[in-house]
Amino acid sequence: MTEIYEKTMALFIAEGYEQVPLSRIAKALNITKAGLYHYFSTKEELLYFIHMHNLKKYFIPVLDMAEKVTDPQERITFFIQAFIRKSLTEDGSTRVLIHEVNRLNPEHQIKIREIWARGINILKNAISELHASGKIKNVNKVFASFAAVGMCTWIPYWFDYDRKESAVELAETYSKIFLHGLLKD
Amino acid sequence: MTEIYEKTMALFIAEGYEQVPLSRIAKALNITKAGLYHYFSTKEELLYFIHMHNLKKYFIPVLDMAEKVTDPQERITFFIQAFIRKSLTEDGSTRVLIHEVNRLNPEHQIKIREIWARGINILKNAISELHASGKIKNVNKVFASFAAVGMCTWIPYWFDYDRKESAVELAETYSKIFLHGLLKD
Numbered sequence: 001m002t003e004i005y006e007k008t009m010a011l012f013i014a015e016g017y018e019q020v021p022l023s024r025i026a027k028a029l030n031i032t033k034a035g036l037y038h039y040f041s042t043k044e045e046l047l048y049f050i051h052m053h054n055l056k057k058y059f060i061p062v063l064d065m066a067e068k069v070t071d072p073q074e075r076i077t078f079f080i081q082a083f084i085r086k087s088l089t090e091d092g093s094t095r096v097l098i099h100e101v102n103r104l105n106p107e108h109q110i111k112i113r114e115i116w117a118r119g120i121n122i123l124k125n126a127i128s129e130l131h132a133s134g135k136i137k138n139v140n141k142v143f144a145s146f147a148a149v150g151m152c153t154w155i156p157y158w159f160d161y162d163r164k165e166s167a168v169e170l171a172e173t174y175s176k177i178f179l180h181g182l183l184k185d
Numbered sequence: 186m187t188e189i190y191e192k193t194m195a196l197f198i199a200e201g202y203e204q205v206p207l208s209r210i211a212k213a214l215n216i217t218k219a220g221l222y223h224y225f226s227t228k229e230e231l232l233y234f235i236h237m238h239n240l241k242k243y244f245i246p247v248l249d250m251a252e253k254v255t256d257p258q259e260r261i262t263f264f265i266q267a268f269i270r271k272s273l274t275e276d277g278s279t280r281v282l283i284h285e286v287n288r289l290n291p292e293h294q295i296k297i298r299e300i301w302a303r304g305i306n307i308l309k310n311a312i313s314e315l316h317a318s319g320k321i322k323n324v325n326k327v328f329a330s331f332a333a334v335g336m337c338t339w340i341p342y343w344f345d346y347d348r349k350e351s352a353v354e355l356a357e358t359y360s361k362i363f364l365h366g367l368l369k370d
Contacts, residue, residue: 016287018203098342099284102201143358146343147336154335157283173328181366 004029004039005053008046013092017047017100048108051097055115058087063118072126073135076179079122080148081171088155089167095156120145127182136182148178189214189224190238193231198277202232202285233293236282240300243272248303257311258320261364264307265333266356273340274352280341305330312367321367333363 007028011020022043026033040046062082069075088094101112123145130136151174160166192213196205207228211218225231247267254260273279286297308330315321336359345351 139362140354140358143355144362146339147359147362150337150339150342151332151335153342154331154338157335157338158331169325170328173325174332177324177329177332177366178362179366180368181362181364183365 001039001049002053004036005050009050009054009091009093009096012050012096012100017096017103022046044104044108047100048104048112051101051104051108051112054093054097055112058090058093059083059119060115062086063115063122066122067118072129072133073179075126076123076148077175079119079126080152080175080178083119083152084155084171084174085167088152089159089161089164089170092156092161094153098153119149123148130182135184137184139182144182147181148174151178186224186234187238189221190235194235194239194276194278194281197235197281197285202281202288207231229289229293232285233289233297236286236289236293236297239278239282240297243275243278244268244304245300247271248300248307251307252303257314257318258364260311261308261333262360264304264311265337265360265363268304268337269340269356269359270352273337274344274346274349274355277341277346279338283338304334308333315367320369322369324367329367332366333359336363 008020008025011025011028022036023033025046026036029036036046040049062079065082066075066079069078101109104112120142124141127136127139127141127144131138131141155170159170193205193210196210196213207221208218210231211221214221221231225234247264250267251260251264254263286294289297305327309326312321312324312326312329316323316326340355344355
């Protein structure tokens with residue numbers, strides 16, 4: 001299954017979800033179109049399976065580890081840096097998957113959005129804890145959390161995937177801008 | 186022409202560029218499909234005209250004004266706040282237009298990207314000036330500029346357009362997080 005998901009994702013990154021018909025996916029995998037339907041019943045279902053595969057491979061491990069970090073400041077730093085290094089700078093998949101999420105049926109969308117919400121909650125909770133301990137200014141937690149997610153999620157729109165080594169500097173720059181942006185003078 | 190662009194944009198926001206055929210656009214405008222072709226020759230050209238209309242209405246005035254602000258710190262604050270208030274929290278058009286830019290032909294894409302680049306340049310230049318005057322830490326200017334653009338551009342993915350009044354607080358929160366994130370302790 002991993003091969004199906006990853007080869008199909010590579011086609012979607014290169015050409016776009018909608019531009020790639022199932023016949024092309026079958027050809028890339030060296031199976032018949034009928035053979036493809038053995039694994040899923042619609043292109044929508046394939047997209048959902050690919051999205052979940054991607055989240056399990058790249059994003060959920062980041063969430064699991066971040067939730068275990070005790071110190072809220074370290075938790076924010078870890079989350080932003082790991083999200084950038086393990087997920088967003090690996091390949092351009094996030095850009096495709098986020099845009100195409102609206103094509104999924106409502107139940108599938110809910111399952112994806114529940115996983116995304118864990119990321120927002122990690123940030124919101126850490127910001128609450130930092131505020132409670134007097135370390136940061138009063139700030140709208142939801143707006144601030146989406147600021148961090150936004151600066152990260154935008155990366156696949158401009159990042160040069162031929163220069164992946166710059167991901168380390170990028171991750172440090174973004175975690176520092178966000179945390180310093182919150183901290184009291 | 187404004188009516189054509191804005192009614193079509195509203196359909197694209199509600200249902201997606203690709204899901205709206207020219208016949209539906211003609212119907213919404215109360216003209217024939219042949220009548221539509223009086224104004225543009227392909228759906229791609231219509232998308233380009235709409236994108237340019239949108240940039241001229243919302244984004245280019247922000248660029249023009251920001252470029253005139255002398256103080257680099259005020260320039261960053263102005264740019265982020267005006268971008269959020271005049272462009273991103275007006276409607277969800279930016280989300281659609283950014284995603285669909287890949288459908289435009291190369292010459293049209295170049296024209297759009299030249300306008301986007303003005304925004305990045307405003308930020309890069311202001312960051313250079315702040316660094317030269319010793320006010321901020323050394324930072325990768327390109328990465329930092331995209332951080333600001335990313336937190337802003339992500340807004341249409343989560344903002345509640347039924348509560349537009351929160352745009353003021355949002356604009357203040359984001360300009361502060363970004364500027365404080367850059368400034369020296």
